[in-house]
Amino acid sequence: MLKEVLRVINDSGLVNLSDIADKVGTTESMVNQVITLLVLRGYLEEVVNNQNCETYCCSSCSSHCPTRQQIKSCYIVTEKGKKYFQIS
Secondary structure (H helix, E strand, C coil): HHHCCCCCCCHHHHCCCCHEEEEHHCCHHHHHHHHHHHHHCCCCCEHHHHCHHHHHHCCCCCCCCCCHHHHHCCEEEEEHHHHHEEEE
């Protein structure tokens, strides 16, 4: 499940827990736990306090995108996370 969640975040860019849960067939709570584990393992990096979140997550959105106001956490896939795709 780690790889599936990581792939959804990598491929989709900005997604919420509900979207990820639907795509991988699990609960939002489980996705939250998986994201925490991915961060701890160094596959994801949280953009602290949403600083420059739009640079990483919303680069293709317009400035009037309502999603920007709803962002609570933003994560980017690290180089280690990208290499994980190549290995597995």
